[in-house]
Amino acid sequence: MTTTPTPHDCFFRENFARPAIARDFLRHVLPQALCEAIDLERLTISTDTFVTEALRKVYSDLIYRIPYRDSQLSVYLLFEHKSQPEHWVLLQLLRYIVASGELYRDQHPKAKTLPPIYPLVLYHGQAHWRAPACFHDLIDPLPEVIKPFVPQFGYALHDISARSSTEIKGEVLSRLVQLALRHIYSDRPVERVREMLELIAKVSRDSTALDILESLLRYYVQGTGRLDEIQIRRLLEQTLSGEPLMETFIDRYIAQGEQRGEQRGEQRGQAKTLLRLIERKFGPPSDPIRTRITQADSDTLLMWFDRAIDARSIDEVLR
16 A cells, blocks of 8 residues: 655655755764765765565655765665654565665666665654664564574664754754754744744755745645644744845745645545545544545545545555
8 A cells, every 4th residue: 555645754855855955964964984985975866666566666765875985886875754653664674675676686687796775764753763673673582593594684763853862963954954854743833933944044045945945834834733824924024024035935935825725725625525435435434544535635635536436445445
């Protein structure tokens, strides 16, 4: 079953797919010895999607290819983002690693070895991260005689949640992206957005900064459920107005906000119709299914509605 991207996923992928943000973030997160061995300036972002018949579509949030210094060989950084604890993250990472290896074999048919993969999990959820850290921790029982035959690997966890004491490091824009993730669950979203607007004002002449600002504001409207376009407009006018470039941005954002409001109204209507059809055919949907439907975009809702007409189960609708 494929999943519908959440506002957290969209914000993460949109901004960590920016090479400058990725490079600056990794300089402060990767082990020093690894940073010294690789050339972050030659970092590229893989657009490969891993497709398997059994899993339909297996993909990682982001995969970076980073060459070693003075070499054509590369390390692959498997970058996974989590907005809530995921007990089975190791199994998920294993799927990605295997799919990546199969793809590499297809692309390099003469190769006899695989490139190294460094799994990094970025977490910013509300609960403590308590997922197993090593693959052997998922196996029970695991007699000593069997251990050599069971895969064993772990992952690097970078916890930037509000509960953690992790220091947010880097240049202004990479810190801004991380702070947006850290504070998305804050019970004071207006204050948090104001703080981030004051931070971005320092680099407001950077075109990338305006792109990130637009992404951040959209994220906080969709991801918090406690901010609307009117509040965002007021914050923008209080914090960033006065400079011609920012005035242009504010006007554009307000116009786009009105369009987004119309689209969300249409999506709510589509979701309501689909939920009614599902309830009549299969009974009341569970809360997770209801949430998934209400967060889906128009194209996905239309596709699910078409499936629901002839489907025999909810799984057939949302597959």
